[in-house]
Amino acid sequence: MQSLRVVDPFPALRDEMPSQGTIGDRVRGLRLNRRMSQAQLAGPDLSDSYVSLIESGKRTPTPVVARLLAERLGCTTEFLLHGIEPRQRIDTELGLRHAELELQHGDSAVAADRFTEIVKAADEENAMLTAQARFGRARALEAQGRLGQAVEAFERLRREAAAHPERLADLPLTIALSRCYQRAGDRLRARDLAAYALEQAERLSVTEGEIAVDLAAALVEARSEREGDTPGLAYVKRVLDTTGVPHVVDRSGEVHALWHASSAAAAGEDSALAVRLADDAIMAGREARLALQLARAAMHWSRMATAPIDEAEQLITGASQVFAGLPATAREYGESLVVHARVRLRAGDLAGAVELAGAALELSSDRAGTTPAEARLVLATVALARDGNAAADLETAYRTLDGLNRPVFGTDRQAARCWRELGDLYGRVGSTTQQTAAYRKALEAAGVRSAMAGVTADATVSR
Template identity: 35%
Template sequence: MPAVHQLGSRIRELRRRLGLSQAELAGEELSASYVSLLEAGKRTPSEDVLRGLARKLNCEPEYLLECLHDDVGAELELELKFAELSLASGQPQAALEAFEAAGKRATEAGLPHHRTLAQWGVARALEALGRLEEAVRKHEWLLRLRAADRGKMSSLAVVIALCRCLRELGDLGRGIEAGEKALAELRELKITATTEGIELMSTLVGLYAERGDLHTAEYLAQEAIEQASRLDDRRAVGAAYWNAGLVAHRNGHPEEAAALVERALAIYTEGDNERAIARLRTAYASVLLHAVPPRPDMARQLLDQARATLEKIGGAVDLAYVTTNLAASDLQLGDFEAAITHAHAGLERLGSEHRLQTARTLLVLASAHLRRGDLTEAKRIQETAAVHLEASQAGRQSAFAWAELAESFGATGDTERALWAYRQSLERLGHRNTLGAQRTAEAGR
């Protein structure tokens, strides 16, 4: 017998035992016609409705609830799989709506594990849509759940996603704190040589590199490679080489960086994670654009491949990085109109939360206008970039952007603003103007 029909039979039997009419059972909260439909198995009530009926029927709520849980659970599994498919196929808005609907239904049915999986999907969909601050709050909520309520969801996967979002937001301190706490727990249990353990280390490598702590980043990158070599997991090995390449790039070793990223790309292309392959191609293109000499032609080929994939299955942030790098390659190839078009496309996709990356894109846009001879527009964009850099509240990871802004000010002949931007860059690298402070103190005596 279907669960809703079994539920209807139980309600009808209990009601008749107590000598109640359908109208008496309905009371003021429900209607007699609704109770009739329930007993006929034509309505699926919420958990709150069933608990109210259980009180009137003098039975335990579970006696009624258990009729629905098996069927609802199976239906929710299908709904969650559909939502996951939408997310994987590059439809984050559709995925978000499906996950939210599944979460609401799981809550009403009293199925905490399904609710948790739905909220985990909501968090990842928000990230894919570029709504990072909302995603961070959702990830943190998931981590506060009891282990019993998490069910099949991996808390380590949530930590990795949280760190990734915090890195995009420029909140590197919080990201490192969360990642290091999880890594310490893995080390204590001696289970770092797992796919998720290596992904966590690789994520921390990116955070430390972005903050400018290249020594720690390099140490962790090597540890990740050593741990990954013990596993028969190509994804883990690829992630380790990917982030080791990032560190080499930041350390000013473009040839070593290119070799590591090429190795990671070769590993990833053996698998079927198209989004990861596209993101890696974007990272490789960035390395080539900053090489000496730069290789914009090869970078452009990689970026065109990445864009073709990410337009189908990528999120707004992925595409923003691709279009920003396309603008940089256009700039190096001398196509200033295309650089302006791609830079504007990147800014539109970034939205309002990615302040540091927005500033980086604005610097490319300013350079394109400057190279085209639009001095007034270039200066306006420079000032907008400065506002975004200040608003980002980013530390060491913004130092290079400040230095680029200083060079941009210098190119427009604004020496005073160039010096100011250089000072901002030095301060974010930890330098303090102690000589100026000493002179100020002496002047005050």
């Protein structure tokens, strides 16, 4: 999706007022700019020694005193306390919203750049805005597949959250880290983080909303295929039972229209309206974001051999409808059709499995993922069940996997799973040479590389 061009959200302040440093630095700088003595600033209400203590950082003015000093220094109370003017703050808020829209509906690389600019422009007195921008940048790195850098950024933010819980919440960071480690191939670390996040969510009774949905998806993705029932799976089931997999309408046109209107309002110096329109655009896309995460969780749930067939059928049908209704999720739609075909296999519906696998093959004409190979494995399984003649489908699956491109998160692990299944099928038909070759390929795919190897984070925007 083409990104929108927005105005610079960080115009220079019109007044020559010192914005860096502490409250005391700003009080002293403004007082000297106005050629006032400490006694003059203190006036009849304060003592000059108290003003001196504020300027030296030994006292922090109360809101009442800050308002009084701001009136005498000719600035706003917000500027005195936080080093930022209302117009500058609203422009920064607007910049954060436009960067978020870029991340969700535009170009993640552009989003990373915009979050970075916000980090560079904000100062230490506005640590919360800076933290929000750094969190956005880490998510943008993850969206680009730069997992090593994303992990380092999220880890730094977790350390900051531990020291400053008023700036950052640890739970969303822990979930994001679990997701990144899972996609990078470190399943053990991903599971540990997901388990810790689950403890926090259970303690707070968080079972609905974006955090709950994100956690459910992380828990079911980090689960081992051979793992039995766990507290994590119980939580996933609770979230799915509570929320279901909702039908979703593609509102991307509305999102981009509101985004464009917000940019136009910003260009016309109407920042308050621009922020409101950007908020409307973000909320218009929220339903689809939640539905996609729920659909992913439902798809992984339905993949489990232990999931009741009726329940799996209902969940994977809902997930496929979500993926089919959103143009950016064609790959996941094909994947969901294969999962549905496997559910039909478990139910003994061979014809239904063939139909769904065939539809997945038609949809997945490119070779960006394992879906074509998985569809062939389903067809081979059906052929073995019917007449034992699966040679053609097994050979096609082998060629498909052998020529697989791997630009998609998790493809190496998915390929390893497919190679192992192919080896099992070759064993069933007595082709020991091909079985051995497929198992060897499975081992190679499982240990191809770490997505985080040799990658260091860009420390230039770290605080």
